[in-house]
Amino acid sequence: MFSPAEMAKITEDGAVYKATKHQLYSFISAILAGGFIGLAFVFYTTTQTGTADVAWGLSKLVGGIVFSIGVIMCVIFGAELFTSSTLTAVAKATHRITWFQMFRNWFVVYGGNFIGGLSVVVLIWLSGQMMAANGQWGLTILKTAQHKIHHTWMEAFTLGILCNIMVCIAVWMANAGKSLTDKAFIMILPIALFVSSGFEHCVANMFMIPMGMVIAHTSDASFWTAIGVDPMQYADLDLYHFVVKNLIPVTLGNIVGGVFFIGLVQWFLYIRKH
Numbered sequence: 001m002f003s004p005a006e007m008a009k010i011t012e013d014g015a016v017y018k019a020t021k022h023q024l025y026s027f028i029s030a031i032l033a034g035g036f037i038g039l040a041f042v043f044y045t046t047t048q049t050g051t052a053d054v055a056w057g058l059s060k061l062v063g064g065i066v067f068s069i070g071v072i073m074c075v076i077f078g079a080e081l082f083t084s085s086t087l088t089a090v091a092k093a094t095h096r097i098t099w100f101q102m103f104r105n106w107f108v109v110y111g112g113n114f115i116g117g118l119s120v121v122v123l124i125w126l127s128g129q130m131m132a133a134n135g136q137w138g139l140t141i142l143k144t145a146q147h148k149i150h151h152t153w154m155e156a157f158t159l160g161i162l163c164n165i166m167v168c169i170a171v172w173m174a175n176a177g178k179s180l181t182d183k184a185f186i187m188i189l190p191i192a193l194f195v196s197s198g199f200e201h202c203v204a205n206m207f208m209i210p211m212g213m214v215i216a217h218t219s220d221a222s223f224w225t226a227i228g229v230d231p232m233q234y235a236d237l238d239l240y241h242f243v244v245k246n247l248i249p250v251t252l253g254n255i256v257g258g259v260f261f262i263g264l265v266q267w268f269l270y271i272r273k274h
Helices: 004-020 023-048 056-077 082-093 099-127 136-148 153-174 180-196 202-218 221-227 239-271
Strands: none
Touching (some): 023 099, 023 136, 056 180, 082 153, 153 180, 153 239, 202 239
């Protein structure tokens, strides 16, 4: 296993590479990452469907564990995820990249993640997956998405901080691994912690809430009849609630969690010359 100082150096070198390479590659890589996270949320939704008789904590634990496959795929494939890309702040702190290079990478990766997440929304919609379990799969999406847009702004911001603390811990610890198994295994519980606890991840929400919006506003009568719900109950799943009530505060929280709680703390402890 690498030492904490060696892990910090690996993270710094990786951040320099991300910020200085041709950003077209970062963009394509980010699309993959957004897709991986979207697919992980599909897996999560499946495990949360039809669990009314299962203990709440146990159900969430299972959902968190299966969701970890999304971040594992991102790390193994080298796909760029916005939340972990906030760690490029480490390279900026050591003056190896510029402000422009750091923010350019954030912007490119964020956009690519969004496209990747929306691509999975389209694929799931075309597949008719929302009708699985007699429509209960789609209802799980609706309930989860609606819950996310009804946090207060401060709640969403704080949940975003907590989420990216755990994501960046998972990615940072993966740097200590020397094998595929090491890297995959060490990330499971940090990711399960944030998902099962209901912390907010901006890229995951780029899939979940748009998926809920599509189901809420485009499903035909057969879907609503199958689940026995009035469509107006989910009328608030709209662009305003998605962007203003969730995506903006969660994204800002994710930045704070990754940059200040993990990246710069580790830089101060292990990279900065004392």
